[in-house]
Amino acid sequence: MAVSLIVAELFLLATSSLSIIFGIINVVSVNTVDMEEIKASGGDFDENEGLVDENEDENEDRIDPRRRETVDQKKYELMLRLHSKIAAGANSFLFQEYAYMLVFIVVFGAIIGFLAETKLGEVWTVIAFVLGAVISIISGFLGMRIAVAANVRTTKECSISLSRGFVVAYKAGSVLGFCLVGLALLFLTLLIMIYRRVYLPDxxxxxxxxxxxxxxxxxxxxxxxxxxxxxxxxxxGGIYTKAADVGADLAGKVVKGLPEDDVRNPGTIADNVGDNVGDIAGMGSDLFGSLAESSCAALVVSGTSEQLVLNTGAFYYPLCITGIGVVVCLITWVFATSQEACCKINRFSDVERVIKYQLVISTVLLIPALFAVAFFVLPPTFSFTGIDHEVTHIEVFVCSLCGLISGFLIGIVTEYYTSNEYRPVQELADSCKKGAAPNIIKGLALGYMSCVVPIFCLAITIYVSFTLAGMYGIAVAALGMLSNLCIALAIDGYGPIADNAGGIAEMCDLQLTRIRTDKLDAAGNTTAAIGKGFAIGSACLVSLALYGAFATRANLSVVNVLEPLQFAGLVVGAMLPYAFSAMTMRAVGTAAEAMIDEIARQDREGLIREGVEPDYARCIAISTESSLREMIAPGLLVIVSPIACGLLFGPKGVAGLLAGAIVSGIQMAISASNTGGAWDNAKKYIEANKLQPDILNERDEEGNTIVVRHGKGTETHKAAVVGDTVGDPLKDTSGPALNILIKLMAIISLVFASSF
Known part of the structure; x- marks a missing residue:
């Protein structure tokens, strides 16, 4: 017996409200961190801290993690001043970007009302569109605001102890995770409840x-x-953050020889602002879209099954997956933040272990939880239009399990190819000894090779899910992959916060604090790569689910790629990710050139020297203006392509276009993200002095054997910085944005299918 309508709605309202409340609790927890505490810390020992550095490498920084760093009044005031500059820069960019978004919402809403509504004058789709856009904006903005508030507090906590800094950064990331999922689930549930009573009144x-x-x-x-x-x-956001990052790196680190996040570098504040607007607000809206789209795709397909929609609440099953995921993520969260839990941080290396355990624990707990949801919410058997066999609730559970396990495996493979703990990145770092060119060549090869296992994971998931439950199975698999989204977003949000905290520590010359924030940031970099693999994998399944929903709405029972129209659409669709990537990469290059010119101007005017504050605001303005101007063309390409194709060539042309874009875009997204991530961590591997020195068969004038080291400031390091700089727009602009390309094209095709 399937779940009743009232029980399903109460469950969803309860879990979504719980998620939002928990996010608010974390907001309060972060904002109540006492900043005045550090002014009284005169290098004391904290009796509650017993951290030990287990790494015996003599080149590794070995510090006493129990010692507090003294922060004098001057450094304390500088911390607060830098924090306010980052906050002002982030707000300035987002409010200007939201002005563009408001215009877009009004114009595109009118287009939807004219083309996509069943009758002229109806606004059902328009209301849903506006609501989704507004909630996405709110979710991203909340995440960005708490991230900005948390960066200076993480710096302060790290001046006292590593574990306290970790907890603040992770709690701040949790605000993004739980508030975003809670808001997305709550308003989609309310939308269905209202439409069911208004759109279906009798x-x-x-x-x-x-x-x-x-x-x-x-x-x-x-x-x-x-x-x-x-x-x-x-x-x-991606253009903003990478224009600032590339410009600051080339003009500051390579040309001027300044350390990373040096206070004398005019692009440093813009770089830190970019971490918030790109990696927090941008990433949040990306995964909000994935969750909303996969849920909507499953709902559309469930509308073809009488057993799921008539006199039952079983059609809420896709949303119930997210609801039970919230409960599991709440339980998992305790393991990371409770000192009594099994994930207590006792060593520096435990930071990365604790974060990884979050993914492992949530994945393990979700297996029985997903089974329970399928068993209690769905009827024992049901059928869909276009499927010649009955589907069971156990088969649907298998679909969600495939998505969950596939996402976890993709994350593990992504880590292998991008973490400097494993051979691929270590070999990449070694190639830097020969210069930048071998590093670039091997980095590209690494990215291409990293596509193999994730694609097989996705292919197996698609085959099993489609065989068992058709397109509904693929949509459920996507939701299974997104079921621990609260934890995944918390981990992804934690990384940029730790990075910002390290930047503030460097600019305030807090050396002990910087070492601790680097430990947090290093763990965040590794897990961020896992998160990107997770986001790309879910984007593939979400777009395929939307593709199925589009086929359902357009009455396409068969898509034959051997027909001329579909085949032509396939080829054109495969080209679109390349055109889109070219636009975004070029945009980053253009904006970075403007940033480099500005930093060079300030250098000529004597602003880049000790004791003089550079013009940070001008660099922030350049990144803001460039990113807002350059984002228009790629956006138009994504939005106009499926609509124009549908109006000119009908649903069959769109079917080919989407298939080509999905197949091509996924491969490019994986390779771009992993190539950039590998170059980044190869540079960090060299900076940590982990690359073995070369002992030459030559002697110097004094008769000593010549030893060539490869740490910071060497030619090897410069070659690694070049690779990292090239990889920045790949991993943080083009790669992640390709997720949006394939998802947005698919959802646009679904919404406008009636007008094709």
Missing amino acids: KESTENPEEYLMMFEKIAGYGLGGSSIALFGRVG
Whole structure:
């Protein structure tokens, strides 16, 4: 017996509200950190700290982690001043970006009302679109604000102890994770409840499955709104952060020889601002879109099953997966932040272990949880239009399990190819001894090779899910992969916060604190790569689920790629990710050139020297103006392509276009993200003095054997910085934005299918 309507709705309202409340609790916890505490810390020992550095490498920094760092009044005031500059820069960019978004929402909402509504004058899809866009904006903005508030507090806590710094950064990341998922789930549930009572007001319509299908097609606008905002967040934020990063790296580190995050570098504040607008707000809106789109795709397909929509709440099953995921993530979260839990930090290396355990624990706990949801929410058997066999609730559970396990495996493989603990990145670092060219060549090869295992994981998941439950199975697999999204977002949000905290520590000359923030940042870099693999894998399944929903709405039972129209669309679709990547890469290059010119101007005017504050505001303005200007063309490409193709060539042309874009875009996204991540960690491997020195068969004038070391400031390090700089737009702009390309094209095709 399937779950009743009222029970399903109460469960979803309860879990989504719980998620939001928990996020608010973490907001309060972060904001109540006492900043005045450090002014009284005169190098004391904390009796509650017993951290030990287990690394015996003589080149590794070995410090006493129990010692507090003295922060005098001057450094304390500088910390607060730098924090306020980062906050002001982030707010300035986001409010200007939101002005562009507001214009887009109004214009595109009018287009939806004219082309996508069943009757002229209806606004069902428009309302859903606007709601999805607004909630996506709010979610990203909340995450960004708490991240900005947390960066200086993480710096302060790290001046006292490593574990205290970790807890603050992770709690701040948790605000993004739990608030975003809670808001997305709550408002989608409310939208369905309201539409069911308004769009289907009479008893006759509520007993007609076709009416439910039409209602779910209108609600799909919610996913379109979320994904549209993600486009601007990922592209605009990505261009901003990488223009600042590349400009600051080349002009500051390579040309001027300044350390990373040096207070004399004018681009440093813009770089730190970019971490918040790109890696927090942009990433949040990206995964908000994935969650909303996969839920909407599953709802549309469920509208073709009488057993799921008539006199039952079983059609809420896709949302219940997210709801039970919130409960599991709450339980998992305790293991990372409770000193009594099994994930207590006792050594420096435990930071990365604790974060990884979050993914492992949540994955393990979700297996029985997903089974319970399938067993209690779905009927024992049901059928879909277009599938010649009955589907069981156990088969649907297997689909969600495939998505969950596939996402975990993709994350592990991504870590192997991008972490400097493993051979691929270590070999990449070694190639830097021969110069930048071998580093670039091997880095590209590494990215291409890293596609193999994730694609097989996705292929197996797609085959099993489609065989068992058709397109509904693929949508459920996508939701299974996203079921621990609260934890995944918390981990992803933690990384940029730790990075910002390290930047503030460096600019305030807090050397002990900087070592601790580097420990946090290093763990965040590794897990961020896992998060990117997770995001790309889910994007593939989400877009395929939307593809199935589009085929359902357009009445396409067969897509034959051997027909001329579909084949031509396939080839053109495969080209679009390349055109999109070219636009975003070029945009970063153009903006970075402007940043380099500005830093050079300030150098000529004597602003880059000790005791003089550079013009940070001008660099922030350059990044803001460039990113907002350059994001328009890639955005138009994504939005206009499926609509134009559909109006000119009909649903069959769009079917080919989407297939080509999905297949091509996924491969490019994986290779771009992993190549950039590997170059970044190869540079960090060299900076940590882990690359073995070369002992030459030659002697110097004094008769000593010549030893060539490869640490910071060497030619090897400069070659690694070049690779890292090239990889920055790959891993943080083009790669992540390709997720949006394939998802947004698919959801646009679904929403506008009736007009093709």
